[in-house]
Amino acid sequence: MVVETICIGTEILLGNRHHTNANYLAQEYAKLGLSTYAQSVVGDNEERIMEALRLALSRSDLVVLNGGLGPTQDDITKETVAKLLGREMHSDEVTKKHIEEYFRTRGQVMAECNLRQTMIPEEARILDNELGTAPGILLNLSEEESARFRKTTGEIQTIILLPGPPEELQEMWQKRVVPYLQKRSGEFIYSATVKVCGRTESEIAEILDDVIRQNGEVTVAPYARTGEVHLRVTAKAADEKTAKKLVKPVVKEIKTRLGDSVYTTDEDVTLEKAVVDLLLANELTVTTVESCTGGLIAGRLINVQGVSEVYKSGFVTYSNKAKRKLVGVKRKTLDKYGAVSEQTVREMVGGATLFNRADVAVAVSGIAGPDGGTEEKPVGLVYIAVSVCGVVTVKEYHFIGNRAMIRERAVAAALDQMRRCILEYYSKLTFGKEE
Amino acid sequence: MVVETICIGTEILLGNRHHTNANYLAQEYAKLGLSTYAQSVVGDNEERIMEALRLALSRSDLVVLNGGLGPTQDDITKETVAKLLGREMHSDEVTKKHIEEYFRTRGQVMAECNLRQTMIPEEARILDNELGTAPGILLNLSEEESARFRKTTGEIQTIILLPGPPEELQEMWQKRVVPYLQKRSGEFIYSATVKVCGRTESEIAEILDDVIRQNGEVTVAPYARTGEVHLRVTAKAADEKTAKKLVKPVVKEIKTRLGDSVYTTDEDVTLEKAVVDLLLANELTVTTVESCTGGLIAGRLINVQGVSEVYKSGFVTYSNKAKRKLVGVKRKTLDKYGAVSEQTVREMVGGATLFNRADVAVAVSGIAGPDGGTEEKPVGLVYIAVSVCGVVTVKEYHFIGNRAMIRERAVAAALDQMRRCILEYYSKLTFGKEE
Known part of the structure; x- marks a missing residue:
């Protein structure tokens, strides 16, 4: 499955905000074994959002847009996607209740402008936002809709709209999108992370040179963090058990070579x-x-x-x-x-x-x-x-x-x-x- | 003048390397008063580089590509641009001498693969690289070449190719590209930032509704931060003085309406x-x-x-x-x-x-x-x-x-x-x- 990210927001274009979401999503795609070949950033502008989306839909199965779901006038992502597909928008009662509840628990009253956030395109799946007001949206394209964009036929095309604030996007991705994608994909990908500290990326690259270079079923990719390097070991197989079996000996080899510098192999342990x-x-x-x-x-x-x-x-x-x-x-x-x-x-x-x-x-x-x-x-x-x-x-x-x-x-x-x-x-x- | 960045390199797509060049260039564009509406990232792949470049040339006056100018087989940016324009490549003697000199001063001999870096498209302006081997390239498109891509006629279109390593790109940008653009551009952009805390984005949007909505020469765009909102006020004019004069009353109005919630209008003050x-x-x-x-x-x-x-x-x-x-x-x-x-x-x-x-x-x-x-x-x-x-x-x-x-x-x-x-x-x- 080929996936493409479109980041929406003038602040990224102006170099005011870093590409946190694009980087996060890129790493998540790798974990899930999704291929990604292109990424784009456009401002909150209808024509350019449409151009980016048209190009993405011409070549990708899944397009993940993020940003522009806020309550203000310049947030137009949802409306633009609906317009491109020719779908109507309607106010969603469940979303409205969720937003009202969000403000009530904070002792505030919903502002008039937040009503815009309750508008959802037809036949959309709503992705609940536990940390903010903007709901995420998942749209599966019909064959007719896809035919307008893609060059060759293929699997069902999906557009996913996620909120711009990184913590909201990440929570929604983990809780709503990953389960959906896992169900949809037939292949099983298993990946483990080996977290290393006290060694530079170059030192690790030298120690693990042959392990990283190997072109077998298992890939090892290093990601530099502040004061740390994370090594992602990934294998793809027909079922979970087989994929895990492929990853296990490679993780063991890395731990043996790096010794005490490995502080965990648990994804959730900082x-x-x-x-x-x-x-x-x-x-x-x-x-x-x-x-x-x-x-x-x-x-x-x-x-x-x-x-x-x-x-x-x-x-x-x-x-x-x-x-x-x-x-x-x-x-x-x-x-x-x-x-x-x-x-x-x-x-x-x-x-x-x-x-x-x-x-x-x-x-x-x-x-x-x-x-x-x-x-x-x-x-x-x-x-x-x-x-x-x-x-x-x-x-x-x-x-x-x-x-x-x-x-x-x-x-x-x-x-x-x-x-x-x-x-x-x-x-x-x-x-x-x-x- | 409208400018667009295309970053080339699989490592950015994989989330392994941050968008340093895209962010640097975005801030430089703002300083020079260039408008930028889109950005893209593609891997080292001929078809996708061409797609991104075609889209960029359909709507922008200046397209800045970076990355993929290295000596290895997967560096194909130069060749792909030449192919899209239908220009021949030739070996450039001055560049060859520069690369040989680069290695000689480091006590090394030029590798065979570096010969690829001496190849330059026809009618190119070469941008010297003081910190590395890959020369930058500036290409002005002929009217016939532009007509193949752009929707409307306009000023001369330019493609600039810069090396991927940030220090090389930045040095070349400052020393070779900025002087070229300053000479060419007539317009001036000025923007100020009003930083606000203790109020939500929605509250601010309501208080400033008419200011944000106005479609005059001055635009006001809010950017949410943790516990803060930054408002960017931007105006474009023939000269710096006029642009500043347009921004000033809008900043004053925002400060009056938001009062104590504005903590600074200085870009560098956190x-x-x-x-x-x-x-x-x-x-x-x-x-x-x-x-x-x-x-x-x-x-x-x-x-x-x-x-x-x-x-x-x-x-x-x-x-x-x-x-x-x-x-x-x-x-x-x-x-x-x-x-x-x-x-x-x-x-x-x-x-x-x-x-x-x-x-x-x-x-x-x-x-x-x-x-x-x-x-x-x-x-x-x-x-x-x-x-x-x-x-x-x-x-x-x-x-x-x-x-x-x-x-x-x-x-x-x-x-x-x-x-x-x-x-x-x-x-x-x-x-x-x-x-």
Whole structure:
């Protein structure tokens, strides 16, 4: 099945908003084994939406449009698709109730303009939006409708309209569209993700060169993330069991080669969840003392549901005084080595552990820039200390990028270092017991 | 002049590589006052490159292709463009020397495959590549060539081919393409952004209905962000001065209608920067005490360069014990009203102000879910307290979405509340003085 994405929205054309949806959908197509050969972006303009849709329908089985389903005058996606197909629009009562309910639960009254969002083309399947007001829409084309666009005959053509806000689109895609596509497709695709941190994409590409190159039934594709690389292993077969059987040995081989750098093979486990799971499994509590990352490590840990079992409190110690007052870094240490130093993060982590009575602590101090760098301590220099039951490990990092990127990379490195230090601590304990 | 981008490369289609070039070019077009209405991405495939190019030439004056100029067999952009136009390719001696020189200065010998990069279509203008081997190419279409594609007659059509690596593309764009376009273009575009927080997109659409609907020389387009809406006001004129003159009264009208909800009209100012700027201007220090947002407010404030003047330290108080121990919330308050209550955030903000000796403090406590909600205190309920020089304001919010969205929305609301409370505090001070 060939699928094509059309993103609608002047803000993408103006470079104001990134192609989040196009990238997300591209990766989802790969997971489902759908082929995709083209993508387009058009503004909220009837003629150009029609042109893009005509071209897409001439060559693709499934066309996924996103954006332009909002309540304002310039949101015209639904109306334009209906017009191209020659279908009438009608107000949908269920959708209207859903939108009214959406506002009621927020203590608001539905605005007049939201009535536009209740209008649906004829013979449409409505895709519920749990996170917003715009419903998604799925339209199967009749043979006559398809004949106007496509060059050759083929399977039933489908147009899917999704809302523009990424979280709404992603929720709807997972809950409404994926089940529909799985049912429709005869072939079974199974894919597993191996999530890796602490290694660059090039390092991984070299270690796995032959595995990635192999042209068999199983494909391995790397996707770079901030501080992480995800490897997607995919196989296509007549049934689920056969596809899984093909994927399994390849995942095993990757895990063997990359060792500790693999932090999970579970799609739903993020790096912060892997850390929280390790803490929970070992009944450890954790605290954070952050300078340049200023709360972002705590922020990521606390995004994990159930974190309250392990995370109680943390500090943001941005100034030198805060480092002294809140976690007891010595004035002498700051004077002699500076705030960005191995010695300072070592004292930060020590003080935090004592004061918060936590088993594990992480401390970060670095130069995120753009100012503040020197020849000796350049922008991007970050020290991270991790303490696990009193065993402290300090590492020096050099990150590149702008202020936001350096901070994000430091957060990922800190989470990875926590993970590795906990694993190492327990591996040594076990070793000791065996002796 | 209407311009359109075509990105060529299978890796973009697969979601492996972000749309760096498309976003860069979009922003460059806006700067130069070029209109752009569509964008497409196709793989390295002759038929689809031709389809995209035909559609683009039917409606645009300038088509910028990027990618597919490399030395390998799957790089076919140049050949495909030449084929579509019916132009011959020839080997270019100057380009050949440039590529040989490129390798010589790197102590390497030109590979056989790089000879493909010396091939140029007839009557092309070559754009030197200072950072790589692939030359850029600029082709002006003859009237006969244009007549095959475009619907109406117009100015000379131009196709520009740029290399895919972003640094090469950007260098070539700035040094070779911009001077060419500036010479050629007569029109000027000016746009301003009005950033709004604390109001939904629908509310804004209703308040500005007639402003957004007007079909004059000035367009107003709203873009939703998490907890914010950005309004882009754009005008086109013969010169910069006239365009600015058209935009100015519309921006003023929007500011009048939306009042305090407009936090900036500066493209580079984020919501957190607006808060930090207000603090700096009034010589105030700030601290944070976060429960459900767990460090994310601090994280955003600290992303502002120069924040060290105002932000010294903050707390993450996720557990009840941490709320008691670190910021002195009374056990009785927690027992009687619960951690998520007006009373608790009021005590949190009080304790933080005292302990960190800050002028301004923000405290957040809420239920981010998915667990922990009750009928009385549902998921999404968040209390935010802001203290400005001892004047405390507490607000109750109801956010929707998943755990991450509720937290993000709470962060935006907290920043907005800080901004409004500081403004209000000083507006009252001035009033007092006048009496």
